[in-house]
Amino acid sequence: MxxxxxxxxxxxxxxxxxxxxxxxxxxxxxxxxxxxxxxxxxxxxxxxxxxxxxxxxxxxxxxxxxxxxxxxxxxxxxxxxxxxxxxxxxxxxxxxxxxxxxAGFKVRTSAITPAAPALPQTYVEALKALVQAEEEKEQLALENSMQAAQIDELEEDVDHLFELVDELFYYSSIVRIAKLNNVNEKNYSWRKLKAASKIKAVEVKQAPCQRFGVKNLYHSDAWKLAYPEAKLPAASNLAVL
Incomplete structure (x- = not known):
């Protein structure tokens, strides 16, 4: 059975x-x-x-x-x-x-369940139960706090990811645009791009580079002003640096 x-x-x-x-x-x-x-x-x-x-x-x-x-x-x-x-x-x-x-009095039960925990019988037992309850409450609060911190950290990572995607879409290096247009990098001047950035009031950003240690990234508005004929990356070209 x-x-x-x-x-x-x-x-x-x-x-x-x-x-x-x-x-x-x-x-x-x-x-x-x-x-x-x-x-x-x-x-x-x-x-x-x-x-x-x-x-x-x-x-x-x-x-x-x-x-x-x-x-x-x-x-x-x-x-x-x-x-x-x-x-x-x-x-x-x-x-x-x-x-x-x-007497015709029925005691109904629908299931066999373990006995309920015994209630404290003395002041000391009650005090111990109270301390234990407070410790459990503090532990739960700590766990909830840790979870909240993890959620905040995850949200920060997501925000950073959005910033990175935004950067990849709107900012491009000379190497990237040269590859995209299949021309030599010398066709584009960093001085001209820097001047265009100043006119358009957009920031010139930097990113790590294996060849030079660091490379400049120019906003699409600067590229359009300095080299209107250049082909700029679309969303499908985000992986190309």
């Missing part, structure tokens, strides 16, 4: 059907509850009326195996003799549920 879930409470192995809510003890689990040996419980189960035991094949943490599960009502019946003290505690807990049923 895939709807069987194993629980280990202080070494007592229990099994819950998470769909129906039915509760069982494994043979080793009941042995621990009763204080008897597991061999004695195994022997009892083999000689017992099998219709009162639940046979199931499931993976309860030991691989897929066949199990004889002991239903809750049989656990209580056996404990009366094997461990009267525990059976009394179980009976007292079950009495409340039984009285609810007699």
């Amino acid at each position: 895939s709807n069987l879930a194993r629980f280990d409470q202080n070494g007592i192995e229990l099994v819950i059907n998470t769909v129906t809510g039915a509760a069982y003890a494994t043979q080793s689990g009941y042995a621990r509850m009763s204080g008897l040996s597991q061999q004695a419980i195994n022997k009892r189960c083999k000689g017992y009326n099998q219709s009162e035991l639940e046979s199931a094949e499931a993976d309860l943490g030991h691989g897929l195996q066949g199990y004889n599960l002991i239903p809750a009502k049989l656990v209580y019946r056996w404990l009366v003799k094997d461990n009267p003290e525990l059976s009394l505690a179980m009976g007292e807990a079950g009495a409340t549920v039984y009285l609810h049923q007699l």
Whole structure:
């Protein structure tokens, strides 16, 4: 059964059907509850009326195996003799549920879930819980701050990329325009381009260059004024420096 879930409470192995809510003890689990040996419980189960035991094949943490599960009502019946003290505690807990049923009061549950965390019982425990909560809050704030910083850094990178694209589209070196027009670089004068840049009030930029260490980049407005007949790069030529 895939709807069987194993629980280990202080070494007592229990099994819950998470769909129906039915509760069982494994043979080793009941042995621990009763204080008897597991061999004695195994022997009892083999000689017992099998219709009162639940046979199931499931993976309860030991691989897929066949199990004889002991239903809750049989656990209580056996404990009366094997461990009267525990059976009394179980009976007292079950009495409340039984009285609810007699009164027609239903306690509904739709799922088996782990128990909620225990509330602090002392001032010291409450103080520790408060300190832990504050530390977790600070950690979360730090993580959010780091994420915000990463986003800002990414936005700066994007802005820089847009600036670079803008630069590549509007600014060109003499080498670039010479290659594009298939002419010698000496056809273009940096003095003329610098003068045109001054007239057009556009900046002359610089970029790294393997040949000269650095090269000047002139705005398209300067190129159009100085060399109106020159072919300038379009968007498809941005990769050509």
